Amino acid sequence: MNAALFGLISAAGLGTADFMARFSARALGAPLTYAVILFAGSIGATAWFLLSGLDFVWSVPGCGYAVAHGVSVASMCMLLYAGLARGPVAIVAPIVAAHPALVLVVNVMMGVRPGAAQWAAMSVVIAGGIVIARSAESHPQFTGAGSAELRTTILIALAACLAYVLLVLTAQTAAPLIGEVQTIFIARWSGLAFVSILLWVQRTPISVPVQWLPFVCLQALLDGLGYAAFLAGARTGAPHIAMVVASTFSVVTVVLAKIVLKEPISRQQWTAIAMIAIGTAALAGND
Numbered sequence: 593m594n595a596a597l598f599g600l601i602s603a604a605g606l607g608t609a610d611f612m613a614r615f616s617a618r619a620l621g622a623p624l625t626y627a628v629i630l631f632a633g634s635i636g637a638t639a640w641f642l643l644s645g646l647d648f649v650w651s652v653p654g655c656g657y658a659v660a661h662g663v664s665v666a667s668m669c670m671l672l673y674a675g676l677a678r679g680p681v682a683i684v685a686p687i688v689a690a691h692p693a694l695v696l697v698v699n700v701m702m703g704v705r706p707g708a709a710q711w712a713a714m715s716v717v718i719a720g721g722i723v724i725a726r727s728a729e730s731h732p733q734f735t736g737a738g739s740a741e742l743r744t745t746i747l748i749a750l751a752a753c754l755a756y757v758l759l760v761l762t763a764q765t766a767a768p769l770i771g772e773v774q775t776i777f778i779a780r781w782s783g784l785a786f787v788s789i790l791l792w793v794q795r796t797p798i799s800v801p802v803q804w805l806p807f808v809c810l811q812a813l814l815d816g817l818g819y820a821a822f823l824a825g826a827r828t829g830a831p832h833i834a835m836v837v838a839s840t841f842s843v844v845t846v847v848l849a850k851i852v853l854k855e856p857i858s859r860q861q862w863t864a865i866a867m868i869a870i871g872t873a874a875l876a877g878n879d
Contacts, residue, residue, distance in 0.1 A: 598825030599838040605818030607844025611852075612811040613673040614681060619804060622673035624796055626666065627787045629812040634780040636816055641777040654769030655778055661762035662782030668755035670787070675748040678741075681849035682857045686868045687749035689842035690717050691756035698761060713874035720867030723860060840869050 609629075616625040668688075675684040766775045791798060800808060822838050846865055849855040857865075 598821045602818045602821035602825065602838035603841040603844055605814045605816075605821060606838070607818075607841040608848065609811050609815040609818060610672065610676060610685065610841065610845045611681065611848040612807065612814070614676040614849075614853075616804065616808050616811060617673040617677035620800060620808070621796065622670045622677065623787055623790050623794065624798070624800070625673055625808060625811075626669045627784070627791060627798070628800060628808050629669075629815055630666065630780065630784045630787060632809070632812040633816055633819075634784050637777045637780040641773050644773050646771065646773055649770040649774055651769050654766050654775075657762050657766035658770060658775045658778035659782040661759055661766055661775060662779030662784075663786045664755055664759035664762055665779060666783035666786050668752050668759055670790075671748055671752035671755055675745060675752055676845075678745050678748065680855055681853070682846050682855060682861050682865070683745065684749045684752075685842040685845040685849075686720065686861075686865050687746070688752045688756060690720065690868050691753050691760065694753065694757045695760050698757060709874065713871045715871075716867050716874070717871035720864040720871060723864035723867065840873065843869050 613622075613625060672684070672688055675688070678684070763775060763779075766779075770778075818838075818841070825838065843865060846857065850857055
């Protein structure tokens with residue numbers, strides 16, 4: 593199976609799972625929804641680690657960054673789910689998908705010197721994010737609702753984007769120290785512990801209505817498939833192609849919102865979505 597196909601499977605899995613989060617997060621709440629998904633992911637990560645036959649690497653910095661990675665992933669997903677539950681999807685998903693530009697900004701602050709193509713791609717992504725944020729004011733959902741709801745939705749999306757940046761940076765630091773498989777293993781269980789504490793503090797009942805179990809299990813399966821396909825693509829002869837294609841997951845989410853929810857998407861928003869997708873793909877391809 594080639595890298596492009598792995599990337600396509602990743603984008604389809606993650607994008608569809610994120611779209612489904614609009615419904616499950618509204619019904620169950622973002623923390624509980626992600627707790628179920630994370631529990632399934634933790635079991636899968638444990639099986640993967642045990643079957644890999646790898647020895648556990650006792651590195652304090654590496655394990656510490658892996659824990660931070662897990663908390664960052666959990667925070668990003670809960671914020672993303674909360675933002676998608678509020679909607680509109682065409683505003684939230686592209687803002688979160690702009691994270692590669694911010695990752696590059698942090699790398700620049702750490703001494704990395706991007707080439708002209710990376711600077712151009714980063715500018716396109718940032719411009720697309722600005723267009724998306726400005727277009728939200730005219731969205732029918734916010735008509736008569738005042739600016740408070742709009743600001744809250746955009747802030748949630750921005751917070752998810754920043755959490756995404758943190759999860760990428762912590763993964764980049766942990767993986768060379770303890771390996772990719774152990775990083776995912778520690779991160780999944782750390783994230784589950786973090787979400788469990790949050791649910792305990794919120795006194796949220798740890799129970800999922802029977803009618804929602806098939807839906808959330810399918811969402812967890814698609815989420816796991818997306819990450820597994822991304823990792824598989826990273827091991828091919830052209831990992832950059834897998835990253836380029838997988839980075840368009842937000843477009844899948846937005847298209848599903850258009851088809852299923854009949855969510856109105858203006859030309860301005862389509863233009864911004866295209867800018868973010870193209871800029872993100874260029875950044876991934878030049879990483």
